[in-house]
Amino acid sequence: MKIKILPALAVGVLLLGACRGSSGKYEAINNSSSADSASVDSRAADTSTAVQTKLVKTADMRFKVKDVRQTSENISTLTAKYNGMVMHHQMQATNEGSQDTRLGTDSIMHISLFTMVADMTVNIPPNNLENFMNQVAQLGLYIDSRKMNIDDKSLEYLSSKLKTQNREELVKQQDKAKEDPSRLLVAKDDIVDRKINDLKTDKDVKYSTVVLSFYQSKTVIKEVVANEDTAAYQPSFFKRLVSSFSYGWSFFADLILGVANLWAFILAAIGLWILVKYYKRKNPALFRTIKS
Template identity: 30%
Template sequence: MKNRTKLGLALLLFGLAFACKQADSLDNATEAAADTTAVASTISSNAAVEKKESHRKFVRTADLKFKVKNVAKSTYAIENIVSKNGGFVTFTDLKSNINEKSETKISQDSTLETTRYTVDNTITLRVPNTQLDTVLKSMVKEVAFLDSRLIKADDVALQLLSNKMAQKRLASHQKRLEKGIDTKGKKLTQITNAEDKLLGRQTESDETVLQNLSLEDQVNYSTVTLYLYQRESVLQEIVANEKSINAYRPHIGLQIWDSLKTGWFMFEAIIAFVVQLWALLLLAVLGVFAYRKFAKK
């Protein structure tokens, strides 16, 4: 009976421990989900989303800086996200910045090369304004730490309307100039001046059209600038040493033999030089002989 009581108590304690462990796991999962949701709400952009019946037109831009685990992998993931949502990348600058480089000789013919570097990337992308929030939320899983987020929405509805009104005025003025040139232009000077004015109005009209097209493009496609970076990485590799010139020096016996030959060559050169001076030596001998002969007399 006592054994059954102990067994039941042990099973009860095991069940309580297992339940506590499951509760902790659920709490951790809930906290992780809450963190992800918090980052998603921070990085997303629900502001300035115009309604279908609204007459407002927003040019939305976003600038984000955040840390990732691997810049290259996150870059590819973000490019895929942008492509799936109908956007495109206009600029990317992925590079490795070397912070420190050192070499340690580990053997006679090997050196350990250590490089400390940081990888970063600046990306500029364009996405449909209706997909901006979706794209930003999809990038949350790549964010390890969010440094900054700046999102702007400029209402350009009035500017678009102003450009259209100016375009109508210029078109009307252009027609009157054309009619005046055809009916009243008699002299060459008058025609030339009128043509110059007409060309100026046409240029202004074209610039207004281009401004409106540019604004409409910015309204339809939001511009997002991202700066990605990761923690400092270390690369170590063993490289072969270049052989020193001492490795090619001959042994002592060969050096002695070369020295003997060099000395003999110098001795031959001296003899040859002396032989070249035989005329001077002959004159010297004759001079000594003559001196002794006349000295005795």
């Protein structure tokens, strides 16, 4: 009886060992799959941490001021204070009309009506942007419009970086395989363009661009200038009449003096005339012969 029980116990032990072995293999497979999933999660975590925050801030403002010229100087001072830089500055005055009022024969009052506007583009570090905009707003009489935008270019920047790496690897492979030089040059130029765009993004992140437009009320300017019309400098009629009499007498006196300077010729002419008369009276036949 005992001999019959022994084979049954041996079979039971073998079945138990087989079950344990299969369970061990199942645990190993589970551990392997969990390790793979953990490695995938770690790669995803590495990718997420590799995303650099690239926030591009821009702002613009249009406002009215009391004095455009003074406001331009104040904005330049504020820009330097907040470690920024003026990139563009244009100031323009538009003449709305003018009028001349005669003050005398040699001067006129020139009255001009004009409007003055100015445009400025400045780069400001993003951390100082809000304070800078508030300081500029205090320079205006009132604000027409004010706007600030934040553009998140983090994913675009990461995408450009990864694509640049892919193209660099492709260029290395094509270079080793001695591909067509023209195609290789196109790929290299594309890499350069992407790197330049990335540098531009870095610059936009480092400095925020602020566009400012301001103006003042219409201004009236009065100034006394010389009269450019030469006809206005002519004397009046009575002054010219008196001047004519004076000039006529002066001309007559000059004529008398000129005649006086010719007295010798006048006496010679008179003497010659008397002599001719005398000979004509003494020898009338001679003069008749000359005439005939």
